[in-house]
């Protein structure tokens with residue numbers, strides 16, 4: 001076999017973890033610190049140094065496997081790639097010394113069965129180990145030998161199985177600041193732009209108790225007031241409407257502008273536009289022709305235009321990932337700072353409590369209700385909050 005040299009160069013902060021002889025090792029680190037890149041390199045180096053070793057790379061999705069093959073494996077193996085074989089159907093990479101790497105994903109655990117591997121990396125462990133059975137039924141039985149080395153790497157995602165394994169086995173934890181691949185100034189900017197919980201988890205690699213929880217301090221905002229049927233004479237009100245699109249609800253929220261208190265709440269799932277319009281107009285009249293804000297995205301557009309034609313002053317709010325993020329983050333601040341108040345409205349409180357965020361692979365935060373739940377009341381409250389001036393009016397823009 002031709003001797004071609006591949007330069008395996010690891011950043012010094014990972015050196016001890018890379019060199020470890022432990023069977024199981026966890027490396028929890030912030031985003032883009034170099035986890036995947038360097039443990040892919042480790043896997044290749046280990047397999048090239050001994051013939052006929054069986055390697056395994058487990059990732060989140062099949063698409064990510066292809067991505068890591070193209071971006072990491074292929075360039076790293078470039079000097080010897082003509083001596084390797086990549087089976088695109090079966091996702092097997094065979095190296096020139098007959099060592100090979102099987103690739104599998106949490107998306108298709110049924111394809112991951114029956115082999116006893118010598119070396120493995122479990123990438124994005126915080127995500128793939130959300131399903132405990134993937135570890136207990138599928139992966140764990142594949143690592144029998146004492147000589148086996150399994151590297152469990154990823155950014156924490158709450159206290160799931162990854163956290164348990166992190167505590168059970170030899171582990172390392174690195175913040176984004178530890179990595180030479182991050183610019184410290186850039187990190188400072190990111191820190192300022194995001195909610196502290198997200199920052200702690202995604203960049204400081206902390207295992208948080210309430211991962212995904214968006215609104216903190218909800219109960220402190222609950223008052224023992226009752227809702228009103230109509231506004232008090234001469235008082236200014238703010239009214240926000242999230243319109244039902246498909247299977248969701250239309251929510252109307254009215255707030256007393258003087259104390260930022262919710263005084264009216266209505267929720268219904270009648271998709272008939274005339275019905276919705278009538279409800280909106282009725283509430284608007286009862287609350288002294290309140291200042292009005294309406295979701296004007298997509299379907300809402302027509303509704304918004306129609307309200308404009310009805311001659312009432314209405315402001316539209318177009319939702320994009322970025323405007324939704326800013327609306328939610330302003331509401332998060334208002335709730336944390338007790339700058340908005342509401343009586344005990346079950347639906348509203350449940351929606352606020354269950355509302356979640358997640359972070360895409362590219363680092364974008366997305367806010368949503370969990371699968372099968374609604375967020376119409378949260379959105380309506382966010383819109384009302386957006387419409388009302390704050391005392392010191394120090395709105396933070398997160399966009």
Ligand SMILES: Nc1ncnc2c1ncn2[C@@H]1O[C@H](COP(=O)(O)OP(=O)(O)O)[C@@H](O)[C@H]1O
Nearest residue numbers: 009010011030031032033034035036037038181
């Ligand atoms: N050893 C290395 N040499 C050169 N660049 C590296 C190295 N390790 C990481 N990087 C750079 O850092 C980026 C992020 O690394 P990656 O391992 O994908 O991060 P993580 O898995 O921690 O999110 C890589 O795309 C690459 O540009």
Ligand SMILES: [Mg+2]
Nearest residue numbers: 035036037124
């Ligand atoms: Mg990674």
